[in-house]
Amino acid sequence: MDGVRAWFERRGEIPLVPPPRLREYVPLADDPDRQGANFHAEDIAGITFALEYCDSRGWVSMRTIRCLAIDPRSPASLKAYCNVRRTIRSFRFDRIVAIGDLRSGRVLTGEQHASLLGPYLAEDKTDPRMRMITELRNATKDGVFALLQLAMPDGRLGEKSRAVILDYVKAEAEAAQCRMPAADAVELWIDNLSPPLDAVVASIRNLLTEKDKVARLLPWLLKLMRSLDGYAGEEASVRELMAAVRTHYHDGLAGQASAHRALR
Numbered sequence: 001m002d003g004v005r006a007w008f009e010r011r012g013e014i015p016l017v018p019p020p021r022l023r024e025y026v027p028l029a030d031d032p033d034r035q036g037a038n039f040h041a042e043d044i045a046g047i048t049f050a051l052e053y054c055d056s057r058g059w060v061s062m063r064t065i066r067c068l069a070i071d072p073r074s075p076a077s078l079k080a081y082c083n084v085r086r087t088i089r090s091f092r093f094d095r096i097v098a099i100g101d102l103r104s105g106r107v108l109t110g111e112q113h114a115s116l117l118g119p120y121l122a123e124d125k126t127d128p129r130m131r132m133i134t135e136l137r138n139a140t141k142d143g144v145f146a147l148l149q150l151a152m153p154d155g156r157l158g159e160k161s162r163a164v165i166l167d168y169v170k171a172e173a174e175a176a177q178c179r180m181p182a183a184d185a186v187e188l189w190i191d192n193l194s195p196p197l198d199a200v201v202a203s204i205r206n207l208l209t210e211k212d213k214v215a216r217l218l219p220w221l222l223k224l225m226r227s228l229d230g231y232a233g234e235e236a237s238v239r240e241l242m243a244a245v246r247t248h249y250h251d252g253l254a255g256q257a258s259a260h261r262a263l264r
Contacts, residue, residue, distance in 0.1 A: 002208065002244075002248055003243075003244030003247055003248065004204060004208060004241065004244045004245055004248050005201055005204050005205060005208075006244075007237075007240060007241045007244055008146065008149055008200055008201060008204050009197065009201060011149055011150070011153070012197065013196065013197045014148065014149065014152050014153075014155055014194050014195065014196070014197070014200075015152075015154060015155035015194075016048065016064055016066050016081065016083045016155060016194055017064075017154070017155030017156055017194075018050060018064045018083065019050050019064070019100055019101065019102055019103065019104065019105030020104070020105050021105055022050050022062060022064070022100065022105050023062065024050075024062050024063055024064060024083065024084045025061055025062055025084065026059075026061040026063065026082075026084050026085060027055070027057070027059035027061055029057065029059070030055065030059075030061070030085065030089075038071050038073065039068075039069035039070065039071045039077075039079045040069060040070070040071070042068070042069045043120065043137075043138075043141075044067045044068075044069065044070050044078075044117075044120045045067060045068050045069070045195065045196060045199045046066070046067070046145065046193050046194060046195030046196065046199050047066075047067040047116065047117070047120075047192060047193065048064065048065065048066045048067065048102050048192055048193060048194040049064070049065065049099050049100060049101065049102050049108075049116070049192050050062065050063070050064050050099065050100030050101070050102065050105065051063045051064070051065050051091065051096060051098075051099060051100070052096070052097040052098040052099075052100070053091055053095055053096055053097060054095045054097055055095065056095075060097060061084075063082050063083060063084050063085075064082075064083040064084070064102070065078070065080040065081060065082055065083065065089070065091065066080055066081040066083070066194055066196060067079075067080045068080055068081060068088065068196070070120050070121075072120070072121050075092050075093060075094045076092070076093040076094075076121060077090055077091065077092045077093065078090065078091045078092075078093070081196070093117075099113050099116070101188070101191060101192060102191060102192045102194070103157065103191035103192070104191070108188075112184075112188055114130075115129075115130075115133065115185045115188055116188055116189070116192060118130045118133075119131075119133050119134040119137065129181065129185075132179050132180075132181045133181050133185055133189070135178050135179065136169070136173055136178055136179070136180065136181055136186065137189065139172060139173060139176040139178040140168070140169045140172045140173060140176075140178075141203065142203035142204075142206045142207045142213070143168060143172055143203075143207065143213065143216075143217045143220070144165060144168070144169065144190070144193065145193075145195045145199060145200045145203040145204075146200065146203060146204060146207065146217065146221070147161075147164070147165050147168060147217075147220065147221065147224055148165065148193055148194070148195060148200075149195070149200045150221065150224055150225060150228075151164075151165065151224055151228070152194065155194065157190075157191070158227075158228075160227040160228075161224055161227055161228065162190065162191075163227075164220060164223050164224045164227055165190055165224070166186065166187065166190060167220075168217075168220040169186060169190070171216070171220075172213075172216060172217075175216060208248060211249060214245065218242070218245070221238075221241075222238065225238055
């Protein structure tokens with residue numbers, strides 16, 4: 001296994017932590033609402049929020065969920081990990097009573113709700129604002145997922161780490177010549193992210209195919225690590241990561257040279 005991916009994998013899954021002051025509960029009878037759905041659009045993986053939900057029996061409950069996939073066919077439905085049930089559940093959009101911001105616990109407005117989830121729904125992809133958000137996420141998501149894996153060992157994003165990640169998004173958007181949406185839309189996305197480990201590993205795999213992106217990310221990774229409490233204890237681990245990055249690209253170049261010689 002590539003040493004870079006292995007380094008991130010060893011850090012494990014980011015815990016799913018409810019917003020402050022949120023008491024999560026579900027009814028005793030709690031079956032998935034949607035059977036046989038055609039879930040796809042896995043790019044929604046990692047979007048996380050508090051949810052007030054009314055199931056098919058009329059029971060209303062509070063959860064924290066981590067989105068995994070979406071079925072955009074009417075009525076649109078989410079496949080998500082439910083933090084209360086500790087298992088995967090299905091949630092229909094038309095049964096969502098309210099969405100709470102993962103970081104603050106505040107209830108999102110309708111506009112914020114659309115900004116967070118609209119880019120993943122087919123009917124909203126023609127909206128210029130949604131396209132701008134989607135383009136930004138596509139350009140920066142892999143680096144953001146890698147940074148969050150380091151910034152949220154306990155499931156919480158500190159102020160200093162948040163500032164570093166937001167600055168990275170701006171810098172990477174400029175490098176990718178990608179338009180920046182309104183600042184509150186970017187902050188809403190970052191504040192409601194808690195990517196699962198398999199999504200983080202997939203992002204690392206994507207990054208390793210783009211050396212320039214990795215080169216741009218590494219200074220931000222170091223800046224983030226230095227912003228964390230207990231960085232001194234992580235220095236050896238960071239050196240290990242840098243060595244793994246060098247080995248990855250050195251081995252790649254060596255493999256290309258061997259293939260070239262074999263063709264001659």
